[in-house]
Amino acid sequence: MEYVPHTRADIERMLRAIGVEDVEELFDDIPEEIRKNYVPLGLPSLSELEVRQELEALAARNRKLVPFMGFGLYDHYIPAVVNELARRSEFYTAYTPYQAEVSQGTLTWMFEYQTMICELTGMEVANASMYDGATALAEAVLMARRIVGGDRVLVPRSLNPFHREVVETYCRGAGIGVVDVPYDETGRLTLGDVPEGTVALIVQQPNGLGIIEDLSGLKERLGDVFLIVSVYPVALGVLEPPGSFGADIVVGEGQPLGNPLSFGGPLLGIFATRRKYLRMMPGRVSGRTVDAEGKEGYVMTLQTREQHIRRERATSNICTNSALCALRATIYLAALGAEGLREVALLSLKKAHDLAEAIAGIPGYELAFSGPFFNEFVVKCPDPAGVVKRLYREGIAVGLPEYVVRMGVEGAFSVAVTEKRTEEELQRLVEVLRG
Numbered sequence: 001m002e003y004v005p006h007t008r009a010d011i012e013r014m015l016r017a018i019g020v021e022d023v024e025e026l027f028d029d030i031p032e033e034i035r036k037n038y039v040p041l042g043l044p045s046l047s048e049l050e051v052r053q054e055l056e057a058l059a060a061r062n063r064k065l066v067p068f069m070g071f072g073l074y075d076h077y078i079p080a081v082v083n084e085l086a087r088r089s090e091f092y093t094a095y096t097p098y099q100a101e102v103s104q105g106t107l108t109w110m111f112e113y114q115t116m117i118c119e120l121t122g123m124e125v126a127n128a129s130m131y132d133g134a135t136a137l138a139e140a141v142l143m144a145r146r147i148v149g150g151d152r153v154l155v156p157r158s159l160n161p162f163h164r165e166v167v168e169t170y171c172r173g174a175g176i177g178v179v180d181v182p183y184d185e186t187g188r189l190t191l192g193d194v195p196e197g198t199v200a201l202i203v204q205q206p207n208g209l210g211i212i213e214d215l216s217g218l219k220e221r222l223g224d225v226f227l228i229v230s231v232y233p234v235a236l237g238v239l240e241p242p243g244s245f246g247a248d249i250v251v252g253e254g255q256p257l258g259n260p261l262s263f264g265g266p267l268l269g270i271f272a273t274r275r276k277y278l279r280m281m282p283g284r285v286s287g288r289t290v291d292a293e294g295k296e297g298y299v300m301t302l303q304t305r306e307q308h309i310r311r312e313r314a315t316s317n318i319c320t321n322s323a324l325c326a327l328r329a330t331i332y333l334a335a336l337g338a339e340g341l342r343e344v345a346l347l348s349l350k351k352a353h354d355l356a357e358a359i360a361g362i363p364g365y366e367l368a369f370s371g372p373f374f375n376e377f378v379v380k381c382p383d384p385a386g387v388v389k390r391l392y393r394e395g396i397a398v399g400l401p402e403y404v405v406r407m408g409v410e411g412a413f414s415v416a417v418t419e420k421r422t423e424e425e426l427q428r429l430v431e432v433l434r435g
Helices: 008-018 048-060 080-086 104-121 133-148 161-174 218-222 233-237 275-280 323-360 384-393 401-405 423-434
Strands: 066-068 152-156 177-181 198-205 226-231 249-253 269-273 284-290 296-303 376-380 396-398 412-416
Touching (some): 104 296, 133 269, 152 161, 198 218, 218 226, 226 233, 233 323, 323 376, 323 412, 323 423, 384 401, 384 412
Parallel strands (some): 066 396
Antiparallel strands (some): 249 269
8 A cells, every 4th residue: 555644734634623723632631651751753754755765775685585495385376367356445445244235245255265165175165264274273173172072182293383383272272182193204194093082183285294195094094083184275286185085174274375475474274174064163154045036145154253153152263264365365266277276286296396306316315205295395414404504595495404303304404396486496406405
């Protein structure tokens, strides 16, 4: 939004309209002991041109890094149509669809978003989004406990460490114990006996190490225990959806669907489940109906949150959905279509495998796991901290060693590749590793 200053005449006109003499009188209800401690910011009096030049000079000092970091957030290309439509004032200024009769546009795209998430995940119902993938995963655990009961959740050692922190925080407050599930030399989880009182098993697809998990047979082993799958949505362009394997809840981080990295936020929480659990699902749901005249329309079907229903019956205290981020995901998915998303996934997969093969051919470097991976992989080497620093000096950012250490891997760093990475960027990374 452009800066529009108030002139002195503007200020005087506003003061007259509210019946005060000056700005001092406007603020005289603030106690004197507080007002006397006010220190002006002391910003220089500059013209708009000078301010812009100063800010651009400061911005030019930022280091431009080629991102190979991953860990849940990925640098995918965003088609121009996403910004063009998402920035329309009808969407940008909308608050929340409390009045269906004046919110048909918002309710319509929410319905379309829910439909596409169901198609992507293979589930029957989806909400209109949540804050981010991490809180969506934690809310899924709480939802499973409401349905199944129990006091422990099985969490893979290979779960994204940042998502794991959020899950552990939620579980600590809810009295749910977190039980580690190990992984083998392939990087895939190895599920042993399921303890009594287990709420759910969490599976990340692909997992935090980048490895594609084998979901077949897991639900059969779990029985009534919930199978919660946390997905990387772009990978579903080529992977079988979790719904095909009997998943009870599917969540995920929707940032890769048309949303920029933006230094880590805002983000988009995907949440889908089975129809029979609809009323246990947190968040809000847009539904399609017909009015008294038989005309099609959209309404807010469910809002199972404490802002709308009795607190003791609320499924969550999540107060809103990430509407603009979900809108961007809707436009992105509609623009690409199934074939477009598949092409993005295949490009990311191929470039990642080409890079992994090149890195594994460098003396002293090897892939940490033998399992199949999508677009992210872990590399072992003698001095990962030094390697990461050397890459950084050359303008390349990869996953830090301390991140993979939190998943139990020593002496390694991680690399993530998307369709945006050029052959020159891939080759440059290999050259720096060769040293």
